[in-house]
Amino acid sequence: MKKIRYCLLFIFIVFNNVAVAEDLATLHSAYDWDLPPSFPFPVVPDDNLMSDIKVKLGRYLFYDRRLSINGQYSCASCHQQDKAFSDGLSQAVGATQEKHTRNTMSLVNVAFNTSLTWASNDILTLEDQIRIPLFNREPVEMGLTDLEEKIMVLLRADERYRSWFTQAFPADSEVFTIDNIIKAIAAFVRTLISGDSIYDRLVYKYVRVEMSESAWRGMRLFYSEKTNCSQCHKGFNFSGPVNYRGAMDVEPGFHNTGLYSVNQHGAYPVSDQGLYSITSSLGDMGKCRAPSLRNIEYSAPYMHDGSIDTLEAVIDHYATAGRTSSPIKDSLITGFEIRDESRRDLLNFLLSLLDTSFVTNTAFSNLA
Numbered sequence: 001m002k003k004i005r006y007c008l009l010f011i012f013i014v015f016n017n018v019a020v021a022e023d024l025a026t027l028h029s030a031y032d033w034d035l036p037p038s039f040p041f042p043v044v045p046d047d048n049l050m051s052d053i054k055v056k057l058g059r060y061l062f063y064d065r066r067l068s069i070n071g072q073y074s075c076a077s078c079h080q081q082d083k084a085f086s087d088g089l090s091q092a093v094g095a096t097q098e099k100h101t102r103n104t105m106s107l108v109n110v111a112f113n114t115s116l117t118w119a120s121n122d123i124l125t126l127e128d129q130i131r132i133p134l135f136n137r138e139p140v141e142m143g144l145t146d147l148e149e150k151i152m153v154l155l156r157a158d159e160r161y162r163s164w165f166t167q168a169f170p171a172d173s174e175v176f177t178i179d180n181i182i183k184a185i186a187a188f189v190r191t192l193i194s195g196d197s198i199y200d201r202l203v204y205k206y207v208r209v210e211m212s213e214s215a216w217r218g219m220r221l222f223y224s225e226k227t228n229c230s231q232c233h234k235g236f237n238f239s240g241p242v243n244y245r246g247a248m249d250v251e252p253g254f255h256n257t258g259l260y261s262v263n264q265h266g267a268y269p270v271s272d273q274g275l276y277s278i279t280s281s282l283g284d285m286g287k288c289r290a291p292s293l294r295n296i297e298y299s300a301p302y303m304h305d306g307s308i309d310t311l312e313a314v315i316d317h318y319a320t321a322g323r324t325s326s327p328i329k330d331s332l333i334t335g336f337e338i339r340d341e342s343r344r345d346l347l348n349f350l351l352s353l354l355d356t357s358f359v360t361n362t363a364f365s366n367l368a
Contacts, residue, residue, distance in 0.1 A: 036195025037204040039236060040244035042111035044190065045125060048183040054168040057161075058188030061181055063366040066154050067134070068095040069143030075133070075185065076366065078104045078141075082359050084298035085192060090306030094141040101139075101272040103306035106299040108292050108358070111190040112242040115252035118304040119274040119288045124252075126186035134182070152176045194294050194358035195236075211352055218349030221342060227318070228332045229346075232290040238353060240290035254287035258322020258329035259303060266326035272305060285328055294353050311350060315343055 031050035033041060044050055061067065062075045073095035079085040085107035092100040102118055115121055116129035123129050133141035144151060155161045156176055165175040168184060198215075201207040211219075222229045232255060235242055240253040254275045260268045268274060268286040275284035288304045302308045308317060317323065321335030338346075358364075 033191075033193075035193065036200060039193070039195055039204075040112075040246065042190055042193075043243050043245055043247075045127065048127060048186060050187055050190070051168065053164060054184050054187045055191055056188075057164040057168045058184035058186065059364075060160070060164070060367065061185050062188050067142060067144065067151065067181070069140070069147065070095055073142060075130075075142075078133075079107050081361075081364055082298070084108050084194075084295040084359060086299040088300065090301050092141070094136075094139055095143050096140045098139045100141075102304055103301065105291060106295065107189055107192050108194050108294045108299075109192070109237050109239075111193060112237050112244055113239075113289075114241045114243045114250050115289060119254060120278055121252050121254070121275060122278065126189055127182055130182045130185050130189075134178075148178055151181075155181075192358075192364060194355040196357045197294065197355045198352040200355070212348055214345045215348040215352045217342070218345035218347065219352075221346050222349050226336050227346070228334070228336075229318075231332050232330075233293050238293035252289065254284065254289050255330040255332070256286040256326065256328055257288075257303070257317075258324050258326050258333050259305075259307065259317075260286060261324035261326035264327075266324070266328040274304070283328065286326075293350060295355055295358060296350055297354055298359060311347055312343060315346055319343075 031052070033050075035041070062079075065071055065074045065077075067074060077095075078087045078092050080087055083106075087104045089104065091102060092104040094100065105118065110116070110126065114124070116123045116126065117132070123132070134144045135142075137145060155165075161176075165180065165184075169175045169180050172180065195204065198209055198211055201209045202211060221227055232253075233239060240255075241250050243250045256266070256274070260266075262269060265282075266285060268276070273285055275287040276282070278284075296302075297311060300309065300311070302311070302314050308314050315338065318333065319336055319338045322329055322333050
């Protein structure tokens with residue numbers, strides 16, 4: 001029976017994982033990624049190559065509360081390690097206590113995302129994304145607009161930063177710049193890679209750990225045509241489209257999951273209309289990208305606005321084909337019958353994607 005299960009598991013991986021084997025000789029890098037087995041190399045911009053000192057600098061900046069309008073907030077205020085670098089709130093709250101319209105996204109394996117934020121097709125790199133929370137005015141997140149020089153004075157006064165900035169950016173005549181702050185934080189965030197769940201140990205590390213009977217049934221259900229879960233949450237990252245070194249022209253993907261229809265045409269609340277807010281195309285109304293399901297239990301509540309509290313409720317949302325009969329919801333949101341036992345099975349498979357080593361890894365923690 002176990003041999004049959006492992007054969008089935010192999011078939012799942014062959015047909016559902018998009019990670020492509022790469023020629024490691026052509027991907028030599030001075031930075032040691034220490035990637036999980038079978039994970040591809042992340043894409044790194046040519047003007048922000050990885051280095052140990054840059055990652056160390058970015059790690060300290062990620063936790064540095066001086067990078068906020070009042071010295072009380074850091075990147076880690078909204079991206080907390082024990083919550084898979086999310087915050088446990090329905091909607092994020094910025095340094096000035098202004099409430100946002102969107103849920104804080106987990107940073108799990110964000111290095112592989114084809115697009116950043118919930119619903120932007122024009123923010124494609126971590127460097128572009130990090131600038132937004134630092135300088136946003138509506139809503140305020142870190143609130144650094146017009147405070148750049150003050151921040152530089154604070155950082156220059158720190159002996160550690162004087163050394164680390166110089167080492168991280170040796171070719172720059174002036175190392176204390178906003179661009180270099182952003183590059184360092186981006187370098188650190190690219191290292192937040194998770195790949196040591198029960199599922200990973202079975203599939204990629206060939207460790208004969210036991211998955212419960214319920215989780216096995218849940219995996220079959222996850223990959224079945226009945227639920228269509230794996231159509232949106234696919235590949236090694238259990239997410240929408242992924243980008244990696246050697247990938248060919250990967251396009252971002254977005255979905256309307258039937259959360260709202262405030263009129264007969266499927267409109268979303270004006271507070272957040274998903275990709276439509278960027279493109280003004282009615283076909284993009286309510287569309288958001290599919291986040292990774294890795295470590296998903298740690299990052300509740302769920303959906304782009306944090307409007308669903310539990311994984312069980314998320315499963316029920318899709319089982320009922322969304323909350324509404326919106327005419328523009330994704331064609332994959334068709335609904336399916338699910339009984340209590342099957343709901344538990346699917347949940348237990350999702351729990352097999354939890355990586356406790358990721359949320360406790362001291363390489364990602366605050367050293368200040």
